[in-house]
Amino acid sequence: MRGLGDLESAIMERLWSYRRPASVRDVLEDLRREREIAYTTVMTVMDKLHTKGLLRRKAVGRAYVYETVASKEAYTAELMRSTLASGGNQAATLVHFLERLTPEESTALEAALKVYPPGGRA
Amino acid sequence: MTAAAVLVLYAAVATTAPRGPGGGAGRSRWAERAPRLAIAVWLAACASVVASTLLAAFAVAVPAPVVGHRLAEFFEVCAMLLSGWRAPSSPGAWAALSFAGLVVARVVWCGAAVLVEAGRERRRHKEMLDILGRHDGELGAVVLDHGEAVAYCVPGRRGRAVITTGALRSLAPEQVAAVLAHERAHLRGRHHLALAAAEALSRAFFRLPLFARARSEIARLVELLADDVAARGHSRAHIAAALVRLATGPAPASALGAGGETALIRVRRMLGPAHPLGRGERLAGLAALGALLAGPAAVVAVPGVSSFLAHHCHTISIF
Structure with missing residues (x-):
């Protein structure tokens, strides 16, 4: 297979x-x-x-x-489009990280992350 | 009849109440601290309502005195109902049983539809992944050439984690590992089955508030659960950083969600230390789970048992 x-x-x-x-x-x-x-x-x-x-x-x-029929990029884009748009059918593909943080939120969080540098120990 | 009324009332209130019986598992803090238990409570709440509906119909069809009075007669009624040789005694009983039959049929139908649709979509998706992506043995994931930073998983047989080159570019190697651990937690935990169950029930019951909320809450809670599982093997800071990185910048062209509420909660959870439930809280959660599952059956059993006792006490008093 x-x-x-x-x-x-x-x-x-x-x-x-x-x-x-x-x-x-x-x-x-x-x-x-x-x-x-x-x-x-x-x-x-x-x-x-x-x-x-x-x-x-x-x-x-x-x-x-x-x-x-179409380029590889076009097929990939179409696959991503259908995957992300089917956020309704989560039983099929589990897509997360779809939400966007507002610029203020991500600035605040980036600041918080500096306290816990990703390279450091958690 | 009282039992039936109680169950119908319970089902009606639980289904339409804005918070539902799983309300305790709503946006509350304990659900975020114990996502696995919260998912179980939501599913139990849904099962409880469905069971109540079915048992109410059963209670109407089989009068309590029959259950308590003569067990033999009770089993006879059951056998008769199951074999379908003789029609139930009254039109009311007949209507109640047909209703129960309809409910069961609808749940089974919607469940099958959800599984078949999801299975077909996943198969098509995996076929395209085989052609478009390349399997990276080191990452243990399929890599797709795509500019947008996206990570997801396709569960089921030969389930796989997928990450785009866009995501690989924007994340540090430790963050990539953390994200893929999150995806594998979805796959290994078979989270898609909990989602499929919630979707099937929501569809079967016309997206009534309880079922619709159970569905959206479970979708949110599986993400928290996968974060927790990933955090066992990866630093929480890496997971948090990856979350921020992936949730920043322009949204993928076709993504729906705008608000970052869940993303925000997830990052905060990962930045703070873990707060597992205490023993008392966990026991309370398990007790709630038990009550939701056993409650409806207990309500039906009470009149039967009490009439059974009444019968015996009566017999005893004669002697």
């Missing part, structure tokens, strides 16, 4: 770095520089990524070429 997640991650990383569409063959050759891997495995995982909506593809000749 972990292995498959790793492969998804590796394939997405490759496609993000290319910044252009790539076929399963292109990705396979790239991956083979680091590990032994079968064409069908890569094809299956890329098909799965397409189903998940992370890759889009179009047919070129007899094969598909794939490209990422």
Whole structure:
């Protein structure tokens, strides 16, 4: 299970770095520089990524070429947005540190922290 | 019938009172000193109200004299009600039992819905984390490339702590360790289950004041509890400093909360020395817990037991 997640991650990383569409063959050759891997495995995982909506593809000749739907930064931002916005569903993800201190509060607390320097013993 | 009335009255008052029976566990100081006990009291308060409602319906359906008078007859009634072979004797009893059935069904339904939704969301989230984040073995957490300083955890199977590069940049290494200890305390303590229970009950009972407050209080108390657990292995000053650092500066674009009340309480708690409850206070808390859980059953049992005693005393007086 972990292995498959790793492969998804590796394939997405490759496609993000290319910044252009790539076929399963292109990705396979790239991956083979680091590990032994079968064409069908890569094809299956890329098909799965397409189903998940992370890759889009179009047919070129007899094969598909794939490209990422959005940048890694955009996906991360979206993940953070949905995580933080779902503050209502805390049973799913426990997000804390959402509250912001007012500038006065944080100044007062920073002063209090100086009394207990973080480097010192508590 | 009296027992039923008492229970219904209790449930009604407890549910709608602004403070609720867990009111003692509200914003009071002892709850902040013993968050684990306070979470238990809130959950017990909710369970107590639900149990009262169910037992009230039961008390209406099964008259007290039957319970006390002839135990055999009582079990017969129970068996009859459970097997559903014969309809309950009166329309009132029938209505009471259908009501109880509806309550149980709604709690089960909402509980399942909350678990399924949360599970699905977590699975999707973990899939994305596998692709977007990298696991840092040394930190024991997933690191996400993101400018905003955020730390959180995704509980459940293969639960994980997550921290953004923004947070790693703004925190000293000891503070990072303290924050991640806090996250792991959530994971290890299965705090999400307490939150799921509170959410399910709140949803099942239309966010009535008691259940809504239990939910928001438990969400707050699990944070205090995780701070306490983290403080066992990390300096309280580091935790406090990390809290201030993460709660200062611009809010994450999509975060909701503006006020820093809980953050303020947490920092103050960490800066001061720990004040665990004394033995007397702890016993009082446990007694409250016991009363909330056993109280409703006791109210139902009293008429049954007294009529049972009356029957026996009567028998004895004949001889």
